[in-house]
Amino acid sequence: MSADPATEAARRRTFAIISHPDAGKTTLTEGLLLAGGAIHLAGEVAARGQARRTKSDWMKIERERGISVSSSVMMFEHQGLVFNLLDTPGHEDFSEDTYRTLTAADSAIMVLDAAKGIEPQTLKLFEVCRLRDIPITTFINKMDREALDPFELLDEIHSKLAMDTAPMYWPAASGQRFAGMLDLSTEEFVPFRRLEHGEEGFAVEDRQKRGTNSYLHNVTDDVRKELEETAELAREGLPKFDLTAFREGHLTPVYFGSALRRFGVLELLAGLAANAPPPRPLKATVKGTETEVAPGRADVTGFIFKIQANMDPKHRDRVGFFRISSGKFQRGMTLKTAAGKGFNVHNPLMFMAQEREIADEAFPGDVIGIPSHGGLRVGDSLSQSGEVVFQGIPNFAPEILKRVRVRDPLKQKHLRKALESLGEEGVTQVFKPVQGGDLVVGAVGALQFDVLDERMKAEYGLDVVFETSPYQAARWVSADARADLDAFIDKSQSQMAEDVDGSPVYLGKSAWEIGYVQEKNPKVRFSDTKERA
Numbered sequence: 001m002s003a004d005p006a007t008e009a010a011r012r013r014t015f016a017i018i019s020h021p022d023a024g025k026t027t028l029t030e031g032l033l034l035a036g037g038a039i040h041l042a043g044e045v046a047a048r049g050q051a052r053r054t055k056s057d058w059m060k061i062e063r064e065r066g067i068s069v070s071s072s073v074m075m076f077e078h079q080g081l082v083f084n085l086l087d088t089p090g091h092e093d094f095s096e097d098t099y100r101t102l103t104a105a106d107s108a109i110m111v112l113d114a115a116k117g118i119e120p121q122t123l124k125l126f127e128v129c130r131l132r133d134i135p136i137t138t139f140i141n142k143m144d145r146e147a148l149d150p151f152e153l154l155d156e157i158h159s160k161l162a163m164d165t166a167p168m169y170w171p172a173a174s175g176q177r178f179a180g181m182l183d184l185s186t187e188e189f190v191p192f193r194r195l196e197h198g199e200e201g202f203a204v205e206d207r208q209k210r211g212t213n214s215y216l217h218n219v220t221d222d223v224r225k226e227l228e229e230t231a232e233l234a235r236e237g238l239p240k241f242d243l244t245a246f247r248e249g250h251l252t253p254v255y256f257g258s259a260l261r262r263f264g265v266l267e268l269l270a271g272l273a274a275n276a277p278p279p280r281p282l283k284a285t286v287k288g289t290e291t292e293v294a295p296g297r298a299d300v301t302g303f304i305f306k307i308q309a310n311m312d313p314k315h316r317d318r319v320g321f322f323r324i325s326s327g328k329f330q331r332g333m334t335l336k337t338a339a340g341k342g343f344n345v346h347n348p349l350m351f352m353a354q355e356r357e358i359a360d361e362a363f364p365g366d367v368i369g370i371p372s373h374g375g376l377r378v379g380d381s382l383s384q385s386g387e388v389v390f391q392g393i394p395n396f397a398p399e400i401l402k403r404v405r406v407r408d409p410l411k412q413k414h415l416r417k418a419l420e421s422l423g424e425e426g427v428t429q430v431f432k433p434v435q436g437g438d439l440v441v442g443a444v445g446a447l448q449f450d451v452l453d454e455r456m457k458a459e460y461g462l463d464v465v466f467e468t469s470p471y472q473a474a475r476w477v478s479a480d481a482r483a484d485l486d487a488f489i490d491k492s493q494s495q496m497a498e499d500v501d502g503s504p505v506y507l508g509k510s511a512w513e514i515g516y517v518q519e520k521n522p523k524v525r526f527s528d529t530k531e532r533a
């Protein structure tokens with residue numbers, strides 16, 4: 001069947017889930033895959049993984065190389081649409097990776113714990129979504145437990161995230177009294193039934209239409225009264241769903257449910273199908289001219305948003321996760337970076353959560369894994385023509401900086417190479433002070449140093465020591481006039497460094513100092529993100 005990229009793009013929904021640890025992201029992911037028919041029984045992911053491994057090439061590659069790629073992107077079809085669920089690493093210390101994944105998503109689901117509301121990590125991730133104008137759908141989870149008042153939750157979203165909230169459903173109580181939810185647009189009640197012990201799947205009950213005998217018939221008087229009053233208040237006092245406001249990031253549709261009890265998940269998925277955006281045109285530079293690349297463009301284009309390296313030290317293979325932005329990708333195609341480096345993609349890895357033959361083609365919104373022996377970098381734009389450069393994926397300023405030294409002084413060169421290689425992968429950032437001295441390594445979270453330490457030993461045979469560095473903050477510096485930048489670099493030599501690309505970075509001793517230096521040098525821009533060309 002021949003399919004054109006614009007039509008295929010229109011039926012793609014590529015999304016990520018953001019949440020604070022423990023809010024229920026993993027459980028919801030499983031619920032969505034189950035709802036989408038991608039897996040059949042909860043908890044079956046691993047078992048079926050084994051079965052699939054014998055069937056498809058890429059799974060074999062995955063097993064042989066010992067990397068877990070399938071969990072990073074899950075593709076499933078539902079109601080004639082193709083969903084690509086991008087997994088974002090859960091631990092807060094890996095947030096930089098999460099940030100990058102969000103650049104490859106067209107929308108996000110924000111999962112909140114109904115008893116906790118907005119937590120610090122939610123806020124941080126939300127800010128990244130806002131930076132990219134990614135529309136957000138809210139799922140208020142764990143309604144089967146005692147929850148905060150729904151008005152309070154919505155008010156918190158409104159005040160902390162400066163976004164209108166449009167409830168699509170309204171819950172009937174919570175915790176032990178949780179009875180279900182009212183569809184605010186159709187006036188149908190969706191009753192909640194607790195799954196029986198050992199029961200898997202969805203406890204789907206018939207919707208009860210207002211005005212019929214069955215309406216709220218199983219609901220106790222106090223819960224009914226509460227629901228009728230609060231739903232009325234919600235309907236009158238809260239904004240109605242507006243597609244444009246949602247797509248522009250000013251309004252979030254709000255769903256309620258329990259991922260664990262598989263309640264509200266089908267409704268959430270239906271909401272994504274109806275309203276979440278398909279791939280949109282992206283800003284890019286084509287042959288030096290700024291333009292937008294629409295999904296229907298014939299040239300296959302896209303960018304690498306993540307690199308996963310093989311954990312096996314004998315093979316330094318890497319898989320670059322390539323988000324397709326336009327065109328119809330076919331197996332065997334050659335894709336080029338703007339610098340002219342070509343990658344012949346013979347063995348694209350496809351990430352299905354469903355039993356299916358290896359797909360030989362992919363469309364805008366899809367993610368394929370490109371195996372390579374290095375040379376690919378996070379943020380690289382690739383295209384058939386080699387002419388397209390997307391606005392890069394940001395590198396975030398590290399929040400922790402340490403000096404790194406190798407115990408064996410003869411291995412200094414190795415250290416640099418290993419750090420640069422891990423830097424390419426985005427595990428960490430490496431800065432070389434211009435006046436010499438120990439390299440400075442930056443990470444967004446403390447756990448990244450442990451990972452780094454372990455990988456340096458296992459993969460490069462290097463025993464390293466991290467020491468406190470006098471610096472607390474790093475900022476990429478730039479200026480409109482080269483002379484202004486040069487003058488600044490010149491007088492700040494002792495605190496200047498270069499990143500892996502040779503871009504100038506100012507290392508500050510404190511956030512305060514950076515503020516001060518910034519004030520004294522108004523012509524210089526200090527940026528805590530660096531967009532790769």
Ligand code: G4P
Pocket residue numbers: 019020021022023024025026027028090141142143144145257258259260261
């Ligand atoms: P995360 O990926 O966001 O970190 O959260 P995860 O899904 O792992 O869920 C965190 C905990 O919350 C898990 O419990 C999970 O079972 C529970 N949970 C998720 N959704 C719901 C829900 O709708 N209702 C209730 N009551 N609990 C929910 P755990 O005890 O940490 O793990 P487990 O032993 O249950 O696996």
